[in-house]
Amino acid sequence: MSWRGKKAAPVSMVERFAQAYRAGEVRLDSFTPAELASVTLDPDALSSGVRGPALQSVAPLLVGLEAERAGDGDAFAAAAAAGVMGPTDPATLAAAAADLEGRGYIRAGWPAPSDVNVPDGLAGWSADPAAAARPRAVAIAGDLGIITRVRSQPYWVAEASASPDPAHPDPAAVPRRLVGRMYAAYKPQAALAEVPGGPGGDPHFAVLWQHRSVLALLTWCGIDLAELRDAEHRSYAESVPDAPTAAVAAEFTSLSCLRIAHPLGERVDVRTLITAGGRGRHWMLTGERAEIAARVSVDQLGEQVDVLLRPPGQPGEPAQPGGTAARPGS
Numbered sequence: 092m093s094w095r096g097k098k099a100a101p102v103s104m105v106e107r108f109a110q111a112y113r114a115g116e117v118r119l120d121s122f123t124p125a126e127l128a129s130v131t132l133d134p135d136a137l138s139s140g141v142r143g144p145a146l147q148s149v150a151p152l153l154v155g156l157e158a159e160r161a162g163d164g165d166a167f168a169a170a171a172a173a174g175v176m177g178p179t180d181p182a183t184l185a186a187a188a189a190d191l192e193g194r195g196y197i198r199a200g201w202p203a204p205s206d207v208n209v210p211d212g213l214a215g216w217s218a219d220p221a222a223a224a225r226p227r228a229v230a231i232a233g234d235l236g237i238i239t240r241v242r243s244q245p246y247w248v249a250e251a252s253a254s255p256d257p258a259h260p261d262p263a264a265v266p267r268r269l270v271g272r273m274y275a276a277y278k279p280q281a282a283l284a285e286v287p288g289g290p291g292g293d294p295h296f297a298v299l300w301q302h303r304s305v306l307a308l309l310t311w312c313g314i315d316l317a318e319l320r321d322a323e324h325r326s327y328a329e330s331v332p333d334a335p336t337a338a339v340a341a342e343f344t345s346l347s348c349l350r351i352a353h354p355l356g357e358r359v360d361v362r363t364l365i366t367a368g369g370r371g372r373h374w375m376l377t378g379e380r381a382e383i384a385a386r387v388s389v390d391q392l393g394e395q396v397d398v399l400l401r402p403p404g405q406p407g408e409p410a411q412p413g414g415t416a417a418r419p420g421s
Contacts, residue, residue, distance in 0.1 A: 101233025143277025260337035
């Protein structure tokens with residue numbers, strides 16, 4: 092449900108996280124790509140204890156802001172004209188920010204500093220409705236605050252994609268389509284799921300609490316929720332030798348790729364899991380081109396997802412030189 096055009100105040104971030112805690116999952120209001128691009132979180136909006144070891148995104152608005160702080164006032168306008176501000180022109184961003192302000196999602200000026208996990212408002216920046224080529228300080232609230240916060244400084248990020256031709260004998264030769272992204276917060280322990288809205292449509296967002304986010308990742312790997320409830324067969328997989336993917340690909344009715352990124356100092360740790368499914372069976376694909384298929388159970392795939400979610404440095408998944416710890420098949 093969107094608040095667009097409505098006068099009611101947005102649901103607070105505190106209440107929305109409480110709803111997710113009670114229900115496991117809650118759908119958020121919708122926003123256009125221009126609205127999402129018109130605001131960004133200030134890098135210091137959250138205390139280090141709340142932010143945790145987060146990935147730091149460099150939003151287009153912050154590019155211009157750094158130029159502004161360096162005393163090059165014209166650099167912001169030049170960056171916007173050159174497309175550094177993103178695909179949306181400054182006037183559209185300014186109009187989007189004005190709409191967000193009218194609906195109560197942002198207001199001029201920063202909120203008072205807070206060290207709680209979920210404050211009433213977050214310090215951020217938006218395009219200025221009165222001067223499109225300038226940023227302005229704002230407080231971000233409601234569902235927009237949750238989306239902006241978690242996407243700007245996530246504890247980890249997952250991206251799932253699927254093949255439109257799962258039975259192709261060479262999985263690496265087929266471009267995959269995006270299924271969804273998930274961004275985890277350090278505190279509170281919840282995740283934000285983002286699903287594309289289709290051609291010309293707005294993306295859909297939901298907050299998922301802990302275990303529900305893991306279930307969502309498993310479904311993105313091709314596991315049906317009914318399989319997770321079937322304790323009798325969940326741990327069962329035929330004991331067969333690994334086979335060339337090309338030899339068994341005709342059985343695949345789905346082929347998914349899950350990538351999860353963690354912060355690793357100044358670098359990023361990326362891990363990948365490629366899975367296939369068909370006729371009630373599951374495979375994990377490994378090799379440089381996912382050319383080897385190994386039969387696995389639902390529980391074994393769940394264990395692999397758990398490995399991908401472990402922060403760098405924990406036992407079971409050592410980081411590779413260069414800041415990348417990629418599972419086979421990446």
